Amino acid sequence: MYYHSSFLLNFTTFFNTATISFSFLVACNRYVIMMDDSPPQKHRVLMVSDFYYPNFGGVENHVYYLSQCLLKLGHKVVVVTHAYGKRSGVRYMTGGLKVYYVPWRPFFNQSTFPTLYGVLPIIRTILIRERITVVHGHQTFSTLCHDALLNARIMGYKVVFTDHSLHGFGDVGSIHMNKVMQFTLADVSQAICVSHTSKENTVLRSGLAPEKVFVIPNAVDTAMFKPSLDRPSGSEIVIVIISRLVYRKGADLLVEVIPEVCRLHPNVRFIIGGDGPKRVRLEEMREKHSLFDRVDLLGAVPHTQVRSVLISGHIFLTCSLTEAFCMAILEAASCGLLTVSTRVGGVPEVLPDDMVVLAEPDPGDIVQAIQTAISMLPKIDPQVMHDRMRELYNWHDVAKRTEIVYDRALKCPNQSLLECLSRYLSCGAWAGKLFCLVMILSFLFWHLLELWQPADDIEEVPDVIFSKNCDEDTSQKS
Amino acid sequence: MLNAEQDIPDEVPLISKPFTVYTALELLLPTKLNIPGLWNFFLLNDVVGDNFSIRLSLTVFPYNSFDTAGRTEIIELIAMDLSLANNSSSPRPRWRKVAYGGMQPGYDDNHTDESFLEGMVMNASVVKRDMLKVMLDSVSISEYLCIVALVVLVWTCTLTTTIDENSLLFIDVSLLVSGFLILLFTQEMLSLSLLLHYVLNISFFITVLYVLAPIYQTLTRSISSDSIWAVAASLLVLHLFLHDYSESTVKAPGVLKNPALTSCISVNASVVASVFIASRLPSRLHVFGIMLFSLQVFLFAPLVTYCIKKYSFRMHLCFSISLMAMTLSFVYMLHRLLFVVLLSLLVFVNVVCPYWLIRIQEYKFEINGPWDEAKLCFDITD
Numbered sequence: 001m002y003y004h005s006s007f008l009l010n011f012t013t014f015f016n017t018a019t020i021s022f023s024f025l026v027a028c029n030r031y032v033i034m035m036d037d038s039p040p041q042k043h044r045v046l047m048v049s050d051f052y053y054p055n056f057g058g059v060e061n062h063v064y065y066l067s068q069c070l071l072k073l074g075h076k077v078v079v080v081t082h083a084y085g086k087r088s089g090v091r092y093m094t095g096g097l098k099v100y101y102v103p104w105r106p107f108f109n110q111s112t113f114p115t116l117y118g119v120l121p122i123i124r125t126i127l128i129r130e131r132i133t134v135v136h137g138h139q140t141f142s143t144l145c146h147d148a149l150l151n152a153r154i155m156g157y158k159v160v161f162t163d164h165s166l167h168g169f170g171d172v173g174s175i176h177m178n179k180v181m182q183f184t185l186a187d188v189s190q191a192i193c194v195s196h197t198s199k200e201n202t203v204l205r206s207g208l209a210p211e212k213v214f215v216i217p218n219a220v221d222t223a224m225f226k227p228s229l230d231r232p233s234g235s236e237i238v239i240v241i242i243s244r245l246v247y248r249k250g251a252d253l254l255v256e257v258i259p260e261v262c263r264l265h266p267n268v269r270f271i272i273g274g275d276g277p278k279r280v281r282l283e284e285m286r287e288k289h290s291l292f293d294r295v296d297l298l299g300a301v302p303h304t305q306v307r308s309v310l311i312s313g314h315i316f317l318t319c320s321l322t323e324a325f326c327m328a329i330l331e332a333a334s335c336g337l338l339t340v341s342t343r344v345g346g347v348p349e350v351l352p353d354d355m356v357v358l359a360e361p362d363p364g365d366i367v368q369a370i371q372t373a374i375s376m377l378p379k380i381d382p383q384v385m386h387d388r389m390r391e392l393y394n395w396h397d398v399a400k401r402t403e404i405v406y407d408r409a410l411k412c413p414n415q416s417l418l419e420c421l422s423r424y425l426s427c428g429a430w431a432g433k434l435f436c437l438v439m440i441l442s443f444l445f446w447h448l449l450e451l452w453q454p455a456d457d458i459e460e461v462p463d464v465i466f467s468k469n470c471d472e473d474t475s476q477k478s
Numbered sequence: 479m480l481n482a483e484q485d486i487p488d489e490v491p492l493i494s495k496p497f498t499v500y501t502a503l504e505l506l507l508p509t510k511l512n513i514p515g516l517w518n519f520f521l522l523n524d525v526v527g528d529n530f531s532i533r534l535s536l537t538v539f540p541y542n543s544f545d546t547a548g549r550t551e552i553i554e555l556i557a558m559d560l561s562l563a564n565n566s567s568s569p570r571p572r573w574r575k576v577a578y579g580g581m582q583p584g585y586d587d588n589h590t591d592e593s594f595l596e597g598m599v600m601n602a603s604v605v606k607r608d609m610l611k612v613m614l615d616s617v618s619i620s621e622y623l624c625i626v627a628l629v630v631l632v633w634t635c636t637l638t639t640t641i642d643e644n645s646l647l648f649i650d651v652s653l654l655v656s657g658f659l660i661l662l663f664t665q666e667m668l669s670l671s672l673l674l675h676y677v678l679n680i681s682f683f684i685t686v687l688y689v690l691a692p693i694y695q696t697l698t699r700s701i702s703s704d705s706i707w708a709v710a711a712s713l714l715v716l717h718l719f720l721h722d723y724s725e726s727t728v729k730a731p732g733v734l735k736n737p738a739l740t741s742c743i744s745v746n747a748s749v750v751a752s753v754f755i756a757s758r759l760p761s762r763l764h765v766f767g768i769m770l771f772s773l774q775v776f777l778f779a780p781l782v783t784y785c786i787k788k789y790s791f792r793m794h795l796c797f798s799i800s801l802m803a804m805t806l807s808f809v810y811m812l813h814r815l816l817f818v819v820l821l822s823l824l825v826f827v828n829v830v831c832p833y834w835l836i837r838i839q840e841y842k843f844e845i846n847g848p849w850d851e852a853k854l855c856f857d858i859t860d
Contacts, residue, residue: 169844200848201847204595214587217577248851252858321852322851342852344852349576349578361854363856401580401581
């Protein structure tokens with residue numbers, strides 16, 4: 001009874017500050033409010049990324065699942081992202097995961113406009129309100145993440161950064177991005193990469209010590225991607241492709257590969273899910289070789305339907321030209337599909353050799369790999385494959401390994417502004433001085449904010465910890 | 479739970495040599511996993527693991543010092559820490575460059591192996607350049623500089639009425655004929671239809687220009703001459719800066735490739751500059767003559783020089799050097815200071831820049847590796 005009333009009290013204060021969607025609470029009928037007696041080793045993590053639900057992708061999934069598993073481990077996790085359409089303000093997701101949708105519009109590629117100091121007031125308020133100990137940023141392309149990490153560093157928070165992508169060193173865009181990376185990572189406590197290749201890349205780009213960079217791969221929710229019980233039988237072999245149809249994902253390779261495979265194997269059919277500028281080329285190819293009955297173009301596939309598309313096939317094909325990790329392979333393997341992929345980036349590290357056939361990014365080699373895969377197919381049992389994936393990849397394992405990184409980050413010594421500045425100064429002849437200037441301005445702005453709105457005046461949020469398994473409790477009661 | 483007494487075989491090998499904990503664990507492990515082959519393997523191979531003992535911070539024990547309870551404990555430790563069941567072929571966990579299977583036993587996630595950055599290749603596609611070759615290549619830049627200088631020379635002479643309209647038209651015609659002849663001799667495809675095509679186009683071009691000449695003449699009457707000169711000069715600098723020195727913007731017929739945006743801007747800048755200059759002239763015929771001259775040079779000179787260069791490099795060299803000498807002598811007659819400026823510009827382009835390029839070559843640093851985007855080995859024709 002006491003719990004209920006105090007909860008309602010807090011509920012009203014919540015309402016004053018933000019909009020909340022509480023529909024999921026109907027399922028749970030018991031809340032426990034704990035007032036600051038969590039054990040010291042528990043972290044209070046702020047995840048920052050421009051990429052988050054309602055979008056779907058590698059980074060979005062990573063942030064969501066990692067947060068969920070960290071919550072289960074008893075840590076507090078808060079996510080900050082920019083507003084998506086009408087989704088603005090504070091929302092709660094499954095398991096009491098609190099998400100701040102900062103009301104800024106994305107301006108390019110789902111990223112917010114880089115303002116450097118624009119985010120400082122709101123990030124500072126969130127950091128103080130939620131009594132955060134570790135700030136965890138995701139993805140190089142996320143400007144919100146860079147801004148937040150920079151400001152959190154100036155305020156003396158421990159900072160962890162996860163890199164989800166690979167960059168070259170040749171073109172102008174990459175050179176600029178690498179300089180920004182160097183700036184953000186110059187002072188980061190620990191960094192995480194999703195594959196060993198990605199780690200090599202990040203170390204080279206940012207000049208970070210290799211010991212500071214951890215390799216923690218993505219995982220897959222094997223419960224969501226189960227093989228179908230009744231496998232499509234008959235002599236027909238279905239090859240599934242699910243990717244955005246863009247140059248980087250190797251759509252041009254598909255245009256060369258598909259007619260050749262169709263010519264060699266009359267019993268092969270292709271299902272292509274995904275949309276993009278290269279779709280026209282695929283349609284042209286289908287018309288030119290009159291493969292209307294053998295190549296299905298589904299268009300964009302919503303994430304909830306990916307499994308149903310996957311289980312209709314035997315082989316999963318991905319022709320990406322660059323890939324740090326490739327989560328699609330995991331989802332396909334978890335559905336019991338044999339994967340054929342190009343040997344690029346971190347892909348060779350993702351699966352054991354007997355679960356994937358790798359090929360060079362060359363049409364002839366890919367056709368050969370598909371032939372190898374077709375000959376391997378009778379030996380593949382989807383259920384066995386799924387069970388193996390359950391052993392190999394697990395989000396809980398990812399969360400536990402990330403926990404270690406947080407522990408390490410917290411052990412890093414605190415540094416004064418001068419020590420930080422000397423580190424920034426060494427980033428480059430001109431860039432170093434520019435970085436220092438940015439940091440000093442940020443420092444001044446932070447102190448101005450301290451005067452204007454003292455930290456003591458900012459109300460702290462009481463921790464609402466939902467009992468671990470609402471569903472279990474309800475089922476026990478009923 | 480595991481029952482240690484039941485699992486351990488009766489005849490435990492008596493090994494006098496001190497073992498690390500890890501080795502002892504491995505001796506127990508095969509029985510636990512019920513793999514007899516492995517058991518023999520361990521007896522034959524005196525494996526001493528170092529990583530594990532360091533991680534547990536336990537020092538060296540003789541195997542026999544474990545009692546049953548101790549053994550049970552160790553087995554439980556294995557069950558927790560080692561997942562050797564999957565790779566039973568290698569008894570000692572070696573670090574592998576893989577992302578699957580969770581944290582690798584005995585290694586932290588920030589472990590950096592010797593194979594780190596193994597796939598990195600530095601300066602793979604860097605071409606060592608030769609000083610002489612770079613100098614010879616830069617001749618085409620100075621050649622075009624001279625051509626533009628000659629055009630400016632003709633402009634100033636016409637404006638100061640050193641050249642009258644008849645000689646201007648004579649220059650136009652002779653340029654047209656000589657350019658035409660060079661094109662015909664250097665290009666292999668010499669046919670009647672092509673000739674007709676050229677003649678038709680050029681006559682159309684000349685007619686339109688003649689009709690438009692009065693408009694050009696009065697186009698910028700309300701603007702002062704100083705502004706016109708300033709704008710024309712800056713447009714010419716823009717033209718030189720964006721000019722495509724490796725090829726010609728106006729293509730020979732039958733070429734598929736489209737010119738780049740920058741070279742189009744360059745051509746347009748030069749055309750606008752010549753219109754501005756033409757608008758300062760006194761008569762219609764002057765305007766027509768100067769417009770025809772500038773357009774001929776700006777549009778077709780790159781094509782002609784390109785054809786010469788393609789035909790024979792030696793001829794290109796001779797042509798360029800004679801052109802340079804001619805331009806320098808003309809400029810010397812006009813103005814001493816301009817002569818010095820042009821000469822130093824030519825030296826800068828032909829000697830200083832190549833030397834500079836060769837010198838900064840050593841700072842070239844190119845990194846390639848498995849993270850690079852793969853290049854497609856075929857052409858995409860959209």
